[in-house]
Amino acid sequence: MGTTIRGMAGYPGAPGSIQTLTGGEYLHGDQNQSGTWTDVAVLLSNIRYLANTKVIANQTTSQSIPNAAFAVVTGWVTALDALGEFNASTGVLTVTNAGQYWISAGCQMAPGAWAAGGTLQVAILSGSTQMFKSGVCTPTAYTTGSMLAAASGMVNCAAGATISAAIYQSSGAALSTVSGQSQSNYFMATRL
Secondary structure, eight states, rough: OHHHHHEEEESSTTTTTTETTTTEEEEEOTOOOOOOOOEEEHHHHHHHTTTTTTTEOOSOHHHHHBSOOOOEEEEEEEEEEEEEEEOOTTTEEESOOOOOEEEEEEEESOOOOOOOOOEEEEEEEEEEEEEEEEEEOOOBSSSOOEEEEEEEEEEETTOOOOOEEEEOOOSSOEEEOOOOOTTTSSSEEEEE
8 A cells, every 4th residue: 555644744754744644544653763653543542631621639628517407518629620620619620522531529627516317428510410429427426536537429411510529417417528638528520
């Protein structure tokens, strides 16, 4: 099959040139002209991966969570936001592209007085709809420990959909998330 040169083509095999060979298009990327070729389909897949949603955020200051009500987690510190989709102050991710998203969030509450049967739940919301949640329950009353809950799962989203994490606690009074525990209070999102 003949060779088709495009891009930085000065001669067949020039670094950066694309040639049509049997089996597909390949990009020559070896500056030493040793004949190393990379499949263009693989490169395009990598480019699409790099242009996907990737969010990592942590909450390092405390947030008061009311008793017996879900509250969206706010006041995040963003470590990574590949496409600029996450609003750290409101805790809302507005997705640019339709697709499947893997969402993970966790929260640790500061020590407080927990009644027997008190619960802590973390929910992943799409808009105002709970997509999934996970939690822990205190079998007996205690006042010395803090509670930690996390939830993860896949959410199918249309372009422009919003995703957030919410916390529910039923200790009997308002409690705060623990401050300075970025490894315990987190929000992560990746488009699959």
